[in-house]
Amino acid sequence: MLLTKIGLTGGIAIRNSNLTEMVLPMIFAVIVGIIVVFVARYTLANLPKVKVVDAIATGGLFGAVSGSTMAAGLTVLEEQKIPYEAWAGALYPFMDIPALVTAIVVANIYLNKKKQKEAAHDHESFSKQPVAAGDYSDQQDYPSSRQEYLSLQQPADNRVKIWPIIEESLRGPALSAMLLGLALGIFTQPETVYKSFYDPLFRGLLSILMLVMGMEAWSRVGELRKVAQWYVVYSVLAPFVHGLIAFGLGMxxxxxxxxxxxxxxxxxxxxxxxSDISGPPTLRAGIPSANPSAYIGASTAIGTPVAIGLCIPFFLGLAQALSGG
Known part of the structure; x- marks a missing residue:
């Protein structure tokens, strides 16, 4: 229900916006959401002792959008009397949802490749065992090892089929609920049900979920002791890097x-x-093996304060300098 409500919120915002004016910024928002995940995949994940799945989940959370940070940014613009498009806030689902979907798909691809490598390693160990003569009548036809025997029986295919993983990820309960809500928000008019049912229950259910995730994060916090410094560095630098990418595309x-x-x-x-709302429950359901202490700690403890306290004035000043305002 939480994720359906998140999808509904994004869908309603999209439906009430001028899509023709939004096209290019909307495309850029999607691109940024996807890029952020791959930035984490090929930077944070390659740092010593950082688990790849945790890094991908962290990238997904940093690619998704914080409602509180966006609200703070809009408030500052209004206080400074800087004009912006009324639909600008509706860009968030175009960045939020692609980032979460990408993170879940990339994590599942990685986990499947890892599983295949482990299976291949076990297969190789098994294949080195000697093979009984069995029904081989001619000694020349007798395979010298179990590996040769298995290769004759079944050609190996170690390629990871990506589309089935994407399809399975999209059919998962987390993304299915969110995408269903998004579709309902765009193509129907669910405001009455939204206000009377989803909105009142959302805060309470989210509080319960965050409590459960907090307990799990605390139980696994010991896993981060050897890599905490990398998450601190990433959480400080990433908001500026991601923001600069978006700023360039916005220009x-x-x-x-x-x-x-x-x-x-x-x-x-x-x-x-x-993200402080849509991201944690989506990643918890879509990448259950990822450590919540990693992605929630990096986001809530460091990423959000950096974004609100440093990035908003930085990008506002940059825009004023470039525009001559």
């Missing part, structure tokens, strides 16, 4: 379509944020 939209400087700042701010 392209500005010069190509007249996207306002305020809108560029909004895009950069949501890219620098890390």
């Amino acid at each position: 392209v939209a500005h010069y190509a379509t007249g996207f306002s400087w305020g809108g560029v700042v909004v895009l950069a701010v949501i890219a620098s944020s890390s």
Whole structure:
């Protein structure tokens, strides 16, 4: 129900926006959400002793969007009387959902490859055992090892089939609920049910879920003692890197379509944020093997304060400097 509500919120925001004006910024939001996951996959995941699955989940959470950070950014723009598109806030689901979907799919691809490697290693160990003569009438036809015997019986296929993994990820309960809510929000008018049923229960259920996840995170916090410094470095630098990528793409939209400087700042701010609502339950369901202490700790303890306290004024000042305002 939590994830259906998150999808509904995004769908309603999209339906109430001007999609023709949103096209280029919307595409850039999707691109940023996906890029952020791969940044974590090929930077954080390659640091000493950092578990790849934990790094991917952390990237998914940093690619997803924090509602509180976005609200803080919009408030600052209004206080500074900097104009921005009314639909700019509706860009968040286009970054949020692709980031979470990408993280779950990339993590599942990695886990499947790891599983196949382990199976191949076990197969190789088994194949080195001698083979009984069995029904081989001619000694020349007798395989010298179990590996040769198995290769004759069944050609090995060690390739990971990516599409079935994507399909399985999308059919999982977490993404299915969120995508269903997104579709209902876009193609129907669920405001009455949303306000009377989903919205009142959301806070309470989210509090229970976060309590459960907090207990699990505490029970696994010991796993992070040897890699905590890497998560600190990542959590401080990543919001600026992600925001700068989005800011650059926002400038392209500005010069190509007249996207306002305020809108560029909004895009950069949501890219620098890390999800505090949609991300944790989605990743918990989609990547259960990932350690919540890693991705929640990195996001809540460091990432969000950096995004609100440092990134918002940084990108606002950058926009003012470049626009001459």
